[in-house]
Amino acid sequence: MSPGYAGQFFQPASNSDYYSQSPYIDSFDEEPPLLEELGIHFDHIRQKTWTVLNPMKPADGSIINETDLTGPILFCIALEATLLLAGKVQFGYVYGMSAIGCLVIHALLNLMSSSGVSYGCVASVLGYCLLPMVILSGCAMFFSLQGTFGTVSSLVIIGWCSLSASKIFIAALHMEGQQLLVAYPCALLYGLFALLTIF
């Protein structure tokens, strides 16, 4: 090493720093919890569920900004489970009708609103508002809904679902005065689910 050497010597960084920044060699204790990593927050799901179950409560438009599909998938599975317990194996119908129904409502809302809406948000809102239908399907496990009582209760549940869904859409998309126009296609979609539950 000549004394005139003016270059830099490479000094390796301390090992502990390097290894803690590597994602592969994280210590087990420092990993975030699995649900947090997956983005599943049960308290958010619970809050949104309470918003849906209370149709008179004014909706917060910020709900629609979170595209959370965990709650909707849980409710779909709950609906299918209650249908299964009533003797109907209709998993494919529920998923198929949900997907196509969400697509149609997404197209309609994009046409009717000045600001657009994403497919994930529509799917999330419609999925959360499916919860009352799970209650109807639970009743169908114990007695048939093919009478007058069944018709009336299914109409009430359809109204409840579509009112909640339209309330959230109106709040999020600033479509005042058009709640009935948004509620009607949602009511048709939930009517299809009711048909599945009753028959």
Place this chain on the structure above:
Amino acid sequence: MATTAAPAGGARNGAGPEWGGFEENIQEPLSSQGGGSAVIDMENMDDTSGSSFEDMGELHQRLREEEVDADAADAAAAEEEDGEFLGMKGFKGQLSRQVADQMWQAGKRQASRAFSLYANIDILRPYFDVEPAQVRSRLLESMIPIKMVNFPQKIAGELYGPLMLVFTLVAILLHGMKTSDTIIREGTLMGTAIGTCFGYWLGVSSFIYFLAYLCNAQITMLQMLALLGYGLFGHCIVLFITYNIHLHALFYLFWLLVGGLSTLRMVAVLVSRTVGPTQRLLLCGTLAALHMLFLLYLHFAYHKVVEGILDTLEGPNIPPIQRVPRDIPAVLAAARLPTTILNATAKAVAVTLQSH
């Protein structure tokens, strides 16, 4: 330095004639790269080329490897050219391949342009800009014919109402099919309902628009879609009532009254927009016939009422798709069970019990 290196380099390489100086070595890479390229690939020229024997040796080795590769590539290219494009060899094959490529690119460009133009959903946006009060008034007006034939009657050019009415008709059809246990063998209930309703709305609108074009009527495709869509309101009412109250006389009465009113409304609008008695007769007659016959078809094709007939009583081997018996209280009374309404599983069990 170069002069002292040259003989030593030649001795080291052991191939005197191959060491021909710098010019040759510079030209060699050019020729090995397929000839004719004026660009010198600097990858083959490192900074030390020609200045040390090790580098020349390395360069020489690299050049030899490239020659081998180039030969292989040439052989492969020659094979490809000889090997046909759709049966045409040689020059013809090459030309055909180029033409096919160009056509593909042009076609792809046009298709993507057309797609971005027509699949742009925003062109439909103005037709969905409605208020609930407007939709309500248009629904009621669709049942009231207006006798004003000298001046073109106004048609609301919107698509929300008609689209919702078509979906409502689909829902009513599905409900009717489910309550009457209609079984569709080739297809699904949902597909049949959607296909029928949308097929009628779009197909008959297009057909009447075509006839209107022939008869010189003043109506656009959008107006025709809106007119026929709102005309389905009458169908929805009739079917909703008669799928639940099964009286043929009631159906015929509603068919004439409600169906007739909505047909008259459409006919009046078309008459006001067409000149000439023959044209009016052709256009309005066709529309009236199709509209009334569609209602008749919907009632009779999708709501077979199985009145008190037990269809399948095969004992324990009940097939998965079955018609459940309608007079369930009789079955339950025979089995001495309390007369309550049971779900599908319990009904099957009751049927099994009765047959034993």
